[in-house]
Amino acid sequence: MAILRFAVTLDNADRLAIMAIASEIDRLGPERDGKPDFGFFRRTSAEVCAAILQPNELTATLLHQYLARIDDGRLKRAFAGALEADQTKTSPVTEPFRRDSRLWRGLSLPGNP
16 A cells, blocks of 8 residues: 555655565564565565656566556556556657558459459
């Protein structure tokens, strides 16, 4: 839910909340020299936040993989909608559509062998 909130607001306070939550979860794992030995949630959260802030082809793949891991249908649709709203729309093709008369050349018409 925190990542969804960040995807909607893009607020640094929401990003910091995500990182705090991820740190708490990672702290539940084993420790080495008084520091958490597990960093999966911090690393993954940082990657997802960065991908949300600066979308490109590479980060789109990461976000789609993250989206695929969400089990709840409503949360998945909400997150997908938030990501779609943040993506910059590419300009439509300005070249007009042309019919290519050569497309059917060489084919026989029905009834003509």
